[in-house]
Amino acid sequence: MVFLAASAVSQAQDKSKGGKTEVSQTELKAKFDYCKTCHGIQGQGFRGSYPMPRLAGQQPEYLLNQLQAFIERRRSNPVMFNVAHVLTTSMEKALAEQFSKLNPKPLDGTSKENVSEGKKIYLEGVQKADVPPCASCHGDDAKGRDAFPRLAGQLHDYVYKKLTSWDKERGQDKSNPDNSAIMQPIAHNLTDAQIRAVASYLSTLE
Numbered sequence: 001m002v003f004l005a006a007s008a009v010s011q012a013q014d015k016s017k018g019g020k021t022e023v024s025q026t027e028l029k030a031k032f033d034y035c036k037t038c039h040g041i042q043g044q045g046f047r048g049s050y051p052m053p054r055l056a057g058q059q060p061e062y063l064l065n066q067l068q069a070f071i072e073r074r075r076s077n078p079v080m081f082n083v084a085h086v087l088t089t090s091m092e093k094a095l096a097e098q099f100s101k102l103n104p105k106p107l108d109g110t111s112k113e114n115v116s117e118g119k120k121i122y123l124e125g126v127q128k129a130d131v132p133p134c135a136s137c138h139g140d141d142a143k144g145r146d147a148f149p150r151l152a153g154q155l156h157d158y159v160y161k162k163l164t165s166w167d168k169e170r171g172q173d174k175s176n177p178d179n180s181a182i183m184q185p186i187a188h189n190l191t192d193a194q195i196r197a198v199a200s201y202l203s204t205l206e
Contacts, residue, residue, distance in 0.1 A: 017114060022090060023088070023090045023094045024120040025092050027091070028091070028094050028095070028098065031087075031091060031095060032095060032098055035055070035083075035095065035099075035121060036053045039052050039053065039054070039055050040052070040054070040104075040107075042056055042102055042104035043055040043056030043057075043058075043099050044056055044102075044104040044105070044106070044107055044153070045107055045154070045155045047107060047155060047157060051155045051157035051158040051161060052155075052158070053154060053155065053158045054106075054107075054154050054155060054158075055099040056099060056100075056102035056104050056153070057099075057100060057103050057143065057150050057152070057153070058096075058099055058100055058144070058150050059100065059144045059145065059146060059147070059148065059149055059150055060062035060093070060096035060097055060099075060100045060114060061096075061146050061147050062144060062146075062147055062148065062149040063092075063095070063096040063099060063100075063181065064093065064096050065178070065179075066148055067080075067084045067087065067092050067096075068084075069178060069180070070083075070084040070085075071084050071085045071139075071190070072173065072176065073172060073173065074170075074172055074173045074175065074176060074178055075169060075170055075172065075180070076168065076169045076170075077116055077169065098158055105153070105206060106152075106153035106154075106203055106204065106205070106206060107155060107203075110203065111156050111196070111199075111200050111203075112200055113196065114193070114195070114196065114197035114200055115197070115200050115201045115204060116201075117197040117201075118196075118198040118199070118200050118201030118202070119196075119201045120198060121134070121190075121194055121198050122134040122142070122198055122201055122202070123135050124192065126189070126190070126206055129189040129190065130185070131160055131186050131189050131190060132186070134151070134198065137182070138151050139149070147179055148179075151205075152202065152205035152206065153202070153203065153205055153206060154199075154202050154203065156200055156202075156203040157199075159195075159198070159199035159202055159203070160195055160199045163187045163190065163195045163198075163199070164187075164192070164195060166180075166183060166184055166188070167184065167186040167187075167188075169185070170184070171184060
């Protein structure tokens with residue numbers, strides 16, 4: 001009964017977006033190729049004037065949550081709002097599954113500065129700053145689980161930019177909070193040098 005109800009809700013959401021409840025391989029490939037123009041041909045991310053995040057190997061639940069956050073403007077990004085709000089629920093799920101199956105090596109050319117310090121912070125936290133171990137949510141291997149994202153192999157530039165501008169992008173609808181609220185005090189309590197170290201460590205992980 002629960003499965004049938006969930007299926008009915010999903011179909012209703014698709015219809016409300018003017019979409020179909022099934023995605024053809026042709027449609028999926030076209031949209032997947034479109035995503036790769038920014039996120040890299042293997043979903044490994046892209047380092048340009050603005051860092052584009054790695055989506056390869058990402059947790060499907062996290063990707064779906066973020067697409068919804070863009071649509072509801074809980075996460076601020078005009079480009080991704082325009083991309084996400086036209087997707088059907090079925091297409092969102094198909095894209096999330098497709099990206100989760102990719103596993104390219106991390107991009108080269110990232111900073112290796114203070115990787116050992118970054119590893120220590122990731123695995124042990126910073127007790128005096130009330131920063132818990134990142135691994136407690138993202139896993140010892142940084143591959144995430146469920147709604148907690150994979151961080152392994154993520155671009156150094158992207159991690160740094162997100163953590164230093166958390167309040168400006170995440171949790172923008174205070175009346176509708178999500179699990180991004182967990183990260184707000186953590187991002188705030190880390191120093192710039194600590195953020196750079198963690199970002200360096202994560203960028204080396206496969």
